[in-house]
Amino acid sequence: MTILNNKVAIIDLEIGNIGSIFRALKKIDCNPFLCENKNSFFTASHIILPGVGSFDYGMSKLIEKKLYEPLVESIEKNKIPFLGICLGMQLLATKGFENDNETNGLNLVPGNVDKIKIKNKLKLPHMGWNEVSQVKKSQLFENIENDKDFYFVHSYTFDPEDKSVVVSQTDYGDQFVSTIAKDNIYGVQFHPEKSLDNGISLLKNFLKC
Amino acid sequence: MLKLRIIPTLLFNNLKLVKGISFNSWRTVGSIIQSVRLYNLRKVDELILLDISATNQNNKIDLELVNEVASECFMPLTFGGGIKTIQDISNLLKAGADKICINTEATKNLDLVKEACEIFGSQCIDVSIDYKKNKNNEIEIYSNSGKIKTNLVFEDYIKKIENIGAGEIILTSIDRDGTMKGYDFETISYVSRVINLPVIASGGAGEFDDIYNLVKNSEISGLAAASIYHFTDKTPLDLKKFLISKNIPIRL
Amino acid sequence: MKNTNYIKYCSNCIIPETRPNTEIDSSGLCTGCKYYTYRSKIDWTQRHDELIKIIDVYKSKFKNNYDCIVPSSGGKDSTYQVLKVLELGLKPLVVTIMPDMLTPIGRRNIDNIKNFGVDCIEFSTNKILRKKINKFTLETVGDLTWAEEVSVSCETVRIANKMKIPLVVWGENSENENGGPEKNSDFFDNIVQAHNHEWFEEFGGTNGLRSSDLLSIWSDDGITEADLLPYTFPSKKELLESNVHGIFLGYYIPWDGHKNAETAKNNGLIVYDKAVEGNIVDYENLDNYQMRIHDYFKFLKYGYDRVSDWGSLGIRRGRLNRDKAIELSREVGGKYPKTYLGKNIKEILEYIDINEDEFQNICEKFTNKKIFKKNSDGTLLYDNSGDLIKINYDNPK
Numbered sequence: 089m090t091i092l093n094n095k096v097a098i099i100d101l102e103i104g105n106i107g108s109i110f111r112a113l114k115k116i117d118c119n120p121f122l123c124e125n126k127n128s129f130f131t132a133s134h135i136i137l138p139g140v141g142s143f144d145y146g147m148s149k150l151i152e153k154k155l156y157e158p159l160v161e162s163i164e165k166n167k168i169p170f171l172g173i174c175l176g177m178q179l180l181a182t183k184g185f186e187n188d189n190e191t192n193g194l195n196l197v198p199g200n201v202d203k204i205k206i207k208n209k210l211k212l213p214h215m216g217w218n219e220v221s222q223v224k225k226s227q228l229f230e231n232i233e234n235d236k237d238f239y240f241v242h243s244y245t246f247d248p249e250d251k252s253v254v255v256s257q258t259d260y261g262d263q264f265v266s267t268i269a270k271d272n273i274y275g276v277q278f279h280p281e282k283s284l285d286n287g288i289s290l291l292k293n294f295l296k297c
Numbered sequence: 298m299l300k301l302r303i304i305p306t307l308l309f310n311n312l313k314l315v316k317g318i319s320f321n322s323w324r325t326v327g328s329i330i331q332s333v334r335l336y337n338l339r340k341v342d343e344l345i346l347l348d349i350s351a352t353n354q355n356n357k358i359d360l361e362l363v364n365e366v367a368s369e370c371f372m373p374l375t376f377g378g379g380i381k382t383i384q385d386i387s388n389l390l391k392a393g394a395d396k397i398c399i400n401t402e403a404t405k406n407l408d409l410v411k412e413a414c415e416i417f418g419s420q421c422i423d424v425s426i427d428y429k430k431n432k433n434n435e436i437e438i439y440s441n442s443g444k445i446k447t448n449l450v451f452e453d454y455i456k457k458i459e460n461i462g463a464g465e466i467i468l469t470s471i472d473r474d475g476t477m478k479g480y481d482f483e484t485i486s487y488v489s490r491v492i493n494l495p496v497i498a499s500g501g502a503g504e505f506d507d508i509y510n511l512v513k514n515s516e517i518s519g520l521a522a523a524s525i526y527h528f529t530d531k532t533p534l535d536l537k538k539f540l541i542s543k544n545i546p547i548r549l
Numbered sequence: 550m551k552n553t554n555y556i557k558y559c560s561n562c563i564i565p566e567t568r569p570n571t572e573i574d575s576s577g578l579c580t581g582c583k584y585y586t587y588r589s590k591i592d593w594t595q596r597h598d599e600l601i602k603i604i605d606v607y608k609s610k611f612k613n614n615y616d617c618i619v620p621s622s623g624g625k626d627s628t629y630q631v632l633k634v635l636e637l638g639l640k641p642l643v644v645t646i647m648p649d650m651l652t653p654i655g656r657r658n659i660d661n662i663k664n665f666g667v668d669c670i671e672f673s674t675n676k677i678l679r680k681k682i683n684k685f686t687l688e689t690v691g692d693l694t695w696a697e698e699v700s701v702s703c704e705t706v707r708i709a710n711k712m713k714i715p716l717v718v719w720g721e722n723s724e725n726e727n728g729g730p731e732k733n734s735d736f737f738d739n740i741v742q743a744h745n746h747e748w749f750e751e752f753g754g755t756n757g758l759r760s761s762d763l764l765s766i767w768s769d770d771g772i773t774e775a776d777l778l779p780y781t782f783p784s785k786k787e788l789l790e791s792n793v794h795g796i797f798l799g800y801y802i803p804w805d806g807h808k809n810a811e812t813a814k815n816n817g818l819i820v821y822d823k824a825v826e827g828n829i830v831d832y833e834n835l836d837n838y839q840m841r842i843h844d845y846f847k848f849l850k851y852g853y854d855r856v857s858d859w860g861s862l863g864i865r866r867g868r869l870n871r872d873k874a875i876e877l878s879r880e881v882g883g884k885y886p887k888t889y890l891g892k893n894i895k896e897i898l899e900y901i902d903i904n905e906d907e908f909q910n911i912c913e914k915f916t917n918k919k920i921f922k923k924n925s926d927g928t929l930l931y932d933n934s935g936d937l938i939k940i941n942y943d944n945p946k
Contacts, residue, residue: 102387106391107364107367107390107391107392107393108367108393108395111367111368111393140390140395140417140418140420140421141416141417141418142415142416142417142418145415145416175418206493209490209493209516211465211493211494211495211496211516211518212462212493212494213419213420213464213465213495214299215420215464215465215495215518216299216300216301216302216342216495216518216519217299217300217302217342217548218298218299218300219298237300237548239372239373240299241373241395241396241420241421241464242420243419243420243462259298260299279373279395282372282373282395284371284372311919312556312566312567312917312919312920313566313567313851313917324569324570324572325566325567325568325569325570325571325851326569326570327569327690327756327757327850328691328850328851328915328917329917330691330914330915331689331690331691331756331757331850331915332757334688334689334690335689335690335757335758335762338689338762338765338766339762339765361918361927362919365918369914526757527757528750528751529750529751530746530750530759530782532759532761532762534761534762534765535761
């Protein structure tokens with residue numbers, strides 16, 4: 089399937105920078121469209137959930153917009169390739185612990201989301217360019233060299249129970265999971281749409297999935 | 298390892314791109330698009346775009362400009378200037394800003410910052426502080442592009458911002474701004490060490506050796522600069538190469 | 550909440566606040582006009598004496614070398630400069646750094662200089678690389694003739710350095726003539742502007758782009774530092790030994806481009822048979838077909854152009870009144886450059902391998918949308934001739 093044939097549904101939780109992901113996708117000549125309601129999923133070849141925001145707010149928006157069930161169905165039943173970016177990846181978890189709340193996530197990839205442990209005077213949020221060390225082969229990183237810098241901006245990380253889904257790790261205090269892949273589900277903690285050439289390559293690779 | 302960020306700042310005032318000295322003597326510099334395209338070339342890590350007229354002239358936030366810059370700008374973009382409400386922030390993020398930066402409004406109402414962090418996540422909410430030192434070497438915080446002196450106590454203010462959990466603090470020395478005589482080493486290194494949030498140094502970037510000295514002896518997360526890039530032959534890429542030669546983790 | 554939606558102009562001339570480096574003070578005057586009023590207070594005899602003192606240092610200093618270099622395009626100012634330098638008794642080497650699309654008039658005027666009895670060098674840069682640079686600078690910084698302007702500054706000084714000719718005599722300091730930042734002007738007697746590294750970086754027309762930027766993106770294509778030397782100002786270290794020193798004649802002599810044109814015409818300068826397209830004079834920028842595009846982009850980015858410049862110079866010298874200048878800026882200025890010196894834009898763009906659609910996209914990108922009228926849907930408004938209209942051509946009454 090060439091990239092041109094793709095219709096990529098972008099879920100808008102109304103709390104983030106949708107513009108960046110749209111621009112990045114347009115740069116690689118695909119057709120992104122805003123996912124407004126459950127019907128959007130029927131025509132989507134790929135789904136992207138970008139994310140800047142807090143876990144509980146993100147989940148509540150998904151539910152409020154009645155996108156929760158259609159999204160889960162599209163991913164689990166219809167096996168549409170899905171990419172969660174930053175918060176979008178974290179929402180795949182079982183639970184998130186943010187703003188002193190315990191919130192249920194989509195539970196599509198079991199595991200929890202928790203705050204980065206501040207060690208040795210590390211600053212939070214983890215903001216800026218950091219190396220993504222690939223620990224497992226994945227289509228997402230085809231033709232992307234190992235240990236390249238991608239742009240991160242988050243205070244929470246996702247710790248999946250099943251370690252076989254871990255594709256890359258990044259070092260900030262401790263090692264944390266920066267990419268996961270499980271069947272048609274992909275998640276990246278960094279922002280490929282803001283990571284210049286390597287980020288664009290990753291998005292291209294995702295669209296080939 | 299997390300890299301130190303090199304961040305050019307672009308200031309605009311209504312119709313034009315400007316740069317000043319100590320927030321005065323504003324000089325019109327090149328065109329915005331030209332500058333953004335140049336910075337794209339130079340592998341800068343982020344870009345800060347500030348509308349210095351917004352608050353004082355009670356102007357609407359120029360979403361069109363943000364959109365235009367964001368569409369040219371391949372790296373993360375922070376926008377500041379005249380942000381007063383949650384809706385402002387939402388509009389800006391939609392228009393293409395990755396982070397927003399609140400200055401004057403934060404000096405009046407830190408609850409806005411708190412609420413914004415809760416809704417949008419702290420990672421996209423920066424607080425920018427402009428300050429001068431008085432003759433007793435005490436730090437005085439100014440708002441409204443350096444025009445109004447606030448009564449805020451510096452140590453209290455930065456602690457409050459830390460407790461709220463904003464994304465990062467941009468610290469600008471008005472005295473040094475535009476002089477290219479060096480960042481305010483004393484204040485900036487101090488804040489970077491006592492506050493757990495990332496701190497971006499701003500105001501006075503000049504000689505590379507000076508800059509290295511600040512980086513080596515503080516915990517700053519980023520270096521913002523404008524005059525040095527507008528008026529001299531030093532580019533952000535030159536600075537990056539210099540710092541790499543001194544073993545500072547920098548993205549190239 | 551209303552945004553300021555008018556461009557502020559100098560109250561005396563028609564230079565807008567949006568022009569880079571221009572300052573309009575609280576009384577409404579721009580630095581160009583202020584400088585001009587200051588001119589009458591300058592002791593020009595003293596300045597001339599200073600010039601003679603400098604000349605004396607270099608005159609016949611070297612039995613087997615030139616006293617100075619005069620950079621020359623063959624234009625009205627260059628012609629005047631060469632004549633002046635000869636009048637001062639110096640033995641110059643005239644250096645012409647060739648433009649990209651040399652016109653027949655340009656060729657004749659370059660040759661005309663030779664009639665004055667001087668040694669001349671013509672230097673052309675690598676044409677293939679040059680075209681690549683032109684296209685790149687148009688797309689990246691909205692300036693088609695970056696290479697020309699930069700190479701004139703850099704390569705001239707490079708030649709001076711190589712040939713150990715320590716004095717380079719430039720013409721006007723454009724920052725004084727057209728209004729630059731007050732702190733950099735010759736308002737204060739103890740500041741003498743020199744043409745040097747710092748001046749080049751700030752005012753040399755680089756638009757912020759440096760040869761190191763070109764090297765960083767093209768080094769994989771085999772471009773090296775050596776290829777970009779004509780666009781790189783020699784370092785201070787390089788200039789130390791030869792002690793190259795650049796002066797602006799415009800500091801020592803009350804500069805007047807119009808009078809220079811008269812002098813030059815009386816000495817063989819050929820001019821256009823009418824005002825060149827997009828301008829109100831017939832004696833400027835006659836040597837390179839690309840120049841109008843260069844000027845057009847200043848209009849798109851900053852809302853000023855040759856008509857603003859020449860109109861303003863004319864107002865200051867009492868040759869033109871302000872209302873007439875405004876009328877001209879509206880009717881003649883800011884037009885889409887369909888032709889220049891009779892050559893069609895398609896041909897001019899073909900030279901650097903760009904078609905007109907691509908060109909118009911680039912124009913749109915660099916247009917400062919705030920200073921032009923828009924349609925109700927927010928897109929730029931073009932008149933029946935395909936030209937943009939500024940939001941205002943004068944200060945609101």
